[in-house]
Amino acid sequence: MRFAILEDDPAQLEVLMGWLKEAGHDVHGFGLARELMRVASRESFDLFLVDWGLPDLSGEQVLRWLRVERSNDTPAIFITARDAEEDIANAFSAGADDYVVKPPRRIELISRIEAVLRRSQPRTTNQTLVVGPYSFDLAKKSLVVDGSPVEMTDKEFELAAFLFRNLGRLLSRGHLLEAVWGRNPDLATRTVDTHISRVRSKLNLRPENGFRLTPTYNFGYRLERIDPSEAPSVGEVALSSS
Known part of the structure; x- marks a missing residue:
């Protein structure tokens, strides 16, 4: 699978990319919202992992841009320190498929990713x-x-x-x-x-x-x-x- 991660903390981005590469995925990391948006205008991905607080635009704005401006329904998961009920509701309203509160835990995150992808991909039986x-x-x-x-x-x-x-x-x-x-x-x-x-x-x-x-x-x-x-x-x- 091909993932895009939007995370402005270099250390956190490195950790997330390491986990997902170990799980066998192709991972592209972005530190700025507009950088991801530029690439997403000409490239497709199987999943977006999006932080909320970013230097240029919020993760919520990015997701609404994907859903409304680009008509892009690729699954997206928020990974953020925000844990207020209103924030979670806003994330799902913006088009998020799941919501993970920082600090993420590797096994839980990968399990949530697999669950989201199962819902978005056609099922195969016996290979x-x-x-x-x-x-x-x-x-x-x-x-x-x-x-x-x-x-x-x-x-x-x-x-x-x-x-x-x-x-x-x-x-x-x-x-x-x-x-x-x-x-x-x-x-x-x-x-x-x-x-x-x-x-x-x-x-x-x-x-x-x-x-x-x-x-x-x-x-x-x-x-x-x-x-x-x-x-x-x-x-x-x-x-x-x-």
Whole structure:
């Protein structure tokens, strides 16, 4: 998972990042609210961990910006010293999914994070992810579509599975790159575009088949499930392109 932590105390930020990296997550730390907001405008995350008191803007203002201005429903947890009932109520009103009072405890925090993510992610059973005609065996890295196996490389499979796990979400190229290839400075985001094209072709992700995999300029991609009846007919496509 890819997390963003907003915490202006360098020591506290280092501790939190250490805990979550040990738990196997990719973690990005920010000391200023506007710094996180700048990055969140062009990158996607699986979870935001937000402090309340910050030098520039409050954590509440950041969360309201995410929810209202960016229409971003990524799960968010407040980690703050504020423990008044009114503050907690305001945090949930701003769109928080959970609230942790400082000092956080490692096991409790990780458990709360896992609980929030379980509510936001599709469930898988016995290492199998099934969405419509697409059946992913996550352990064997094999995919069957309408009963027929699809030949894919490991990276193509991982990318396809990640897209289907995040059906409907707009995912940045950086997020996709980290999730599938890890943090590798030698890889360009063009790698994502190339593999997206292959996945779209091999899985036939077309509106007429009930799925749409579309790019968003200067950001990334979104895989959506749609009603095939809403897809334009061949005649309409030809007419619109003439």
